[in-house]
Amino acid sequence: MSDTQAPAILLLEDGTVCTGKAFGAIGTTTGEICFNTGMTGYQEVFTDPSYYGQIVIMNAVHVGNYGVLDEDVESDSVKILGVIAKNLNENYSRRKAVGSLDAYLKKNNIVSIHDVDTRALVTHVRTKGAMNCIISSEIFDIEALKKRLATVPSMNGLELASKVSTKEAYESGDPQSPIRIAVMDYGIKRNILKCMTDRGAYVKVFPAKTPLEEVKAFNPDGYFISNGPGDPAAMDYAVAQLQQILDEEKPVFGICLGHQLLALANGIATFKMHHGHRGLNHPVKNLITGRSEITTQNHGFGVDPDSVKASDLVEVTHVNLNDQSVEGIRVKNKPAFSVQYHPESTPGPHDSRYLFDDFMQMIHASKN
Numbered sequence: 001m002s003d004t005q006a007p008a009i010l011l012l013e014d015g016t017v018c019t020g021k022a023f024g025a026i027g028t029t030t031g032e033i034c035f036n037t038g039m040t041g042y043q044e045v046f047t048d049p050s051y052y053g054q055i056v057i058m059n060a061v062h063v064g065n066y067g068v069l070d071e072d073v074e075s076d077s078v079k080i081l082g083v084i085a086k087n088l089n090e091n092y093s094r095r096k097a098v099g100s101l102d103a104y105l106k107k108n109n110i111v112s113i114h115d116v117d118t119r120a121l122v123t124h125v126r127t128k129g130a131m132n133c134i135i136s137s138e139i140f141d142i143e144a145l146k147k148r149l150a151t152v153p154s155m156n157g158l159e160l161a162s163k164v165s166t167k168e169a170y171e172s173g174d175p176q177s178p179i180r181i182a183v184m185d186y187g188i189k190r191n192i193l194k195c196m197t198d199r200g201a202y203v204k205v206f207p208a209k210t211p212l213e214e215v216k217a218f219n220p221d222g223y224f225i226s227n228g229p230g231d232p233a234a235m236d237y238a239v240a241q242l243q244q245i246l247d248e249e250k251p252v253f254g255i256c257l258g259h260q261l262l263a264l265a266n267g268i269a270t271f272k273m274h275h276g277h278r279g280l281n282h283p284v285k286n287l288i289t290g291r292s293e294i295t296t297q298n299h300g301f302g303v304d305p306d307s308v309k310a311s312d313l314v315e316v317t318h319v320n321l322n323d324q325s326v327e328g329i330r331v332k333n334k335p336a337f338s339v340q341y342h343p344e345s346t347p348g349p350h351d352s353r354y355l356f357d358d359f360m361q362m363i364h365a366s367k368n
Helices: 042-046 101-107 118-128 142-149 190-197 212-216 236-247 257-265 305-309 354-367
Strands: 007-012 017-024 028-036 054-063 082-088 111-114 132-136 170-172 180-184 202-206 222-225 252-255 270-286 292-303 314-320 326-331 336-339
Touching: 007 111, 007 142, 017 082, 017 101, 028 082, 028 118, 028 142, 028 270, 028 292, 042 054, 054 118, 082 101, 082 118, 111 132, 132 142, 180 212, 180 236, 190 202, 190 354, 212 236, 222 236, 222 257, 222 354, 236 252, 236 257, 252 257, 252 354, 257 270, 257 292, 257 326, 257 336, 270 326, 292 305, 292 326, 305 314, 305 326, 314 336
Parallel strands: 028 054, 054 082, 082 111, 180 202, 180 222, 222 252, 252 336
Antiparallel strands: 007 017, 007 132, 017 111, 028 132, 170 202, 270 292, 270 314, 314 326, 326 336
16 A cells, blocks of 8 residues: 555544545654645645644645656745645656655654545634644554644644744845845745845845844844744743844834734734634735735734834724735834745745835935
């Protein structure tokens, strides 16, 4: 029997059991279950550091059908802890692909399960909320799986950004550029950096817990606060540093986790969402221009809307048109703004890439 036909089992924290077939590595994995509604871009999703600690339901019917490519990555390795799908395909059609998804997941030791009714499973998660789960293609005793699952910590209160951050600072772009941006890496995606260097910026990426004095030695013209995994409220070190950065009055731009940290740095609360937003087609309204944008999203925490309304320091700039959640803020009387979604949009639509232009214009204005 081939690995792709070997049995596998999925157990949720609430006792729900799904049986299916193994794919990728044979073994056992645990994490928080979540779902992505995008129809494409699975390799970018799997390598997005913001997914660290999670097992992802891919809601597209076929995953793996165009293989894998070296450049279709957002970090140096797969960051998810497992995959759940209806059909994980070993065969692929893209001529320039360098291999199959099955081989890719095996290489990265990712345990996965397919032949699962993902529509029913996503409906269940949307109803019951995010919870921990376990996938195994080697243990089939439900009680044994329950015992192992009970040891998995909740995502609520979990600090994960420092686990995926770079260990050493590195630079990207033209060193002769007049624009220098310090990037605080809490799980940065490669295409976010590319969106800045493509606009002429020279960036230096710093490990999550780098002392501010070391960051300031780079003499940045602006600061970027990155995306990443885990609970932002568990990142006191990052909030305290961001408060110091804001005191410098230099331009600051945050995305996703960076958006939540900017809120916390201004006394605004964050919260664990019921099941989060993950996909490529989330509608957002820009309250400044009145225009709507179709956005790429990946987050399980959000900025508390009531806390924003009560704040004299921050105003809302973007809202989600599905549930009115806070998708963007800016700090009053400071050159600092952030969005909850991913304007670099890999994968996804490019409606929101203007935000990188806004950041560059803000830096130019600050320098002048």
